Amino acid sequence: MENQKQKQPIYEGKAKQVYTTENPNELLVYYKDDATAFNGVKRGTIMNKGVLNNKISSFFFELLTRKGIPNHFVHRVSDREMRVKALKIIQVEVVVRNIAAGSLAKRIGWEEGRKLPTTVLEMYYKNDELNDPLINDYHIKAMGLASEDEITRMSEYALKINQILTGYLKEKNLELIDFKLEFGLHNGQVLLGDEISPDTCRFWDSVTKEKLDKDRFRRDLGNVEEAYYEILYRLTGEKA
Numbered sequence: 001m002e003n004q005k006q007k008q009p010i011y012e013g014k015a016k017q018v019y020t021t022e023n024p025n026e027l028l029v030y031y032k033d034d035a036t037a038f039n040g041v042k043r044g045t046i047m048n049k050g051v052l053n054n055k056i057s058s059f060f061f062e063l064l065t066r067k068g069i070p071n072h073f074v075h076r077v078s079d080r081e082m083r084v085k086a087l088k089i090i091q092v093e094v095v096v097r098n099i100a101a102g103s104l105a106k107r108i109g110w111e112e113g114r115k116l117p118t119t120v121l122e123m124y125y126k127n128d129e130l131n132d133p134l135i136n137d138y139h140i141k142a143m144g145l146a147s148e149d150e151i152t153r154m155s156e157y158a159l160k161i162n163q164i165l166t167g168y169l170k171e172k173n174l175e176l177i178d179f180k181l182e183f184g185l186h187n188g189q190v191l192l193g194d195e196i197s198p199d200t201c202r203f204w205d206s207v208t209k210e211k212l213d214k215d216r217f218r219r220d221l222g223n224v225e226e227a228y229y230e231i232l233y234r235l236t237g238e239k240a
């Protein structure tokens with residue numbers, strides 16, 4: 001572990017722990033194997049998930065950095081740790097959807113897998129007690145969660161990230177069905193934070209439509225670890 005002396009835990013979430021570092025502007029994120037679904041109602045462990053998600057997220061953050069998306073990633077420290085810029089998290093989860101699945105398929109009564117003719121952008125209030133309700137720009141402004149300008153930034157970045165990732169994943173024979181992003185403020189600037197992994201995205205094999213993401217855990221489809229390994233392998237060629 002890096003900088004043992006300076007390392008104080010400051011936050012523990014469902015899948016990650018966050019520690020201070022010797023630099024007040026930077027934090028250390030530790031990726032756990034714990035898996036939860038349906039707001040913590042279903043719990044389990046996905047063997048090596050922490051290592052896989054740390055590597056997959058690091059890969060995506062490096063790709064997005066090259067493409068000019070401001071984000072919190074500094075560098076990967078170890079198998080389970082990444083160093084990030086400290087953010088004041090905006091309490092909004094931004095979801096981008098290309099294909100109807102999950103909660104959207106249920107809400108609008110579309111079968112899962114039906115292509116959305118235009119990209120759908122959604123905002124959710126990040127609040128476990130309320131079950132992360134769907135909200136819109138007006139709610140966000142009224143609740144003081146983010147300013148008009150910050151909402152515009154988050155929306156623009158989310159759509160640009162969708163373009164970048166969709167194109168990239170297509171070459172790896174993967175369809176990006178939907179994904180969730182979180183943003184935060186660092187020196188007044190909106191930066192992409194959190195993680196980008198099979199925990200936070202739906203990835204389907206382009207040909208077989210096999211699900212290669214956390215839906216395998218949520219829906220008890222089996223081969224959960226194998227799906228996470230497959231994503232890392234397709235992105236980086238790495239087998240573990």
Ligand code: C5P
Pocket residue numbers: 093095101102103104132178179180199200201202214
């Ligand atoms: O469940 P739902 O269909 O709304 O999820 C949309 C996308 O957002 C999925 O890719 C899911 O993995 C992700 N998500 C997430 N964290 C949540 C809710 C959804 O990563 N709390």
